[in-house]
Amino acid sequence: MIYPIVMYGDPVLRQRAKDIEQGTDLKQLIEDMYETMHGASGIGLAAPQIGKAIRLFIVDGTVLEDEPTLADFKKAFINPLIVEESGEAWEYEEGCLSIPNIREKVARKAKLKIRYFDEQWNPREEEFDGLKARIIQHEYDHIEGKLFVDYLPGLKKRLLKGKLADISKGKVDTDYRIIAPLKK
Template sequence: MIQPIFVYGQHILEQPCTDIQLESPQLQNLVNNLWDTMRNAQGCGLSAPQIGLPYNVFVIDSQNAFQAIGKGFRKRYFDAEDKGIQGIFINPQLLEVSSKMWKAEEGCLSLPSLIKGVSRPWQIKISYYNEQLEYRIQEFSGLTARMILHELDHTNGILLINHMGLLIKKYLYFKLKSIKKGRVKVSYPISTR
């Protein structure tokens, strides 16, 4: 079911999340709501706190991004054999990051209309439970790793705005104030409660 997306200024977005019990009756419904809400908003990732739940769970879709970008750009965002994924990450933990960094622009459904260039590691290793509740340790790279790190930030109470310097935050003061008050034009339902 499509849920309103919590936007900048909501306390839950600034709080670290807790792991969810794998046997929780809430889990399957949460995952379904994340997919429905993300797709409705035409996003590529969404975490539980963005729909008001304090759990360490998120979904990403880098496969759609792979298909949407031109072949010439794919080398910049994906390794040679990588075609992106559609994945569910339950109770993920970051284990390792590569020393190779790369900068790319990111947006966020909780900060509509803001785009920021962010430097992130090219490759990561994480542990998590998948949709079948199987424990996995896996490496990801490029855009998929970036999406995972962005959503991991959300589950740790870190927003895209936290990657911006003080001067930029001051410059964006009125835009952030508008987002906080729900005075933004978006195609998806938002929550400012």
């Protein structure tokens, strides 16, 4: 099942998501999230982006054929906790399915260590760097109620204010279904 993507301005994108009870069957939801993400040409999707305020996100960098470091990077993160971020911060242009057609440079730390459960509820602790770390940090922000535009300087945010308002009203072109909080 393909879910519509929740747009900027919806309160679910600004709340800290709740932990999922251990052992909950998430198989169908995770499958649906992959289907939704692929249908929208994304490489990451957090549960709040489909209107579910739970601590779950998925990533799939395997679709980026020009990025060999992501060739095996497809996984679900359940109840994740970033334990540590380290290394030099580096800028990279980010976008978001909940903020379509806006891309901006965001500085993030180069490495992270994360604790989470996989799809079978096995506990994991792994370290990631480079683009893998960045994708995880972006999606992790979603379950913490943060968006990539929160990292932008004040002037840049003010310049984007009109576009963001239009997105929240559904005045945006996407090739996927959306839920706009202020659409009349």
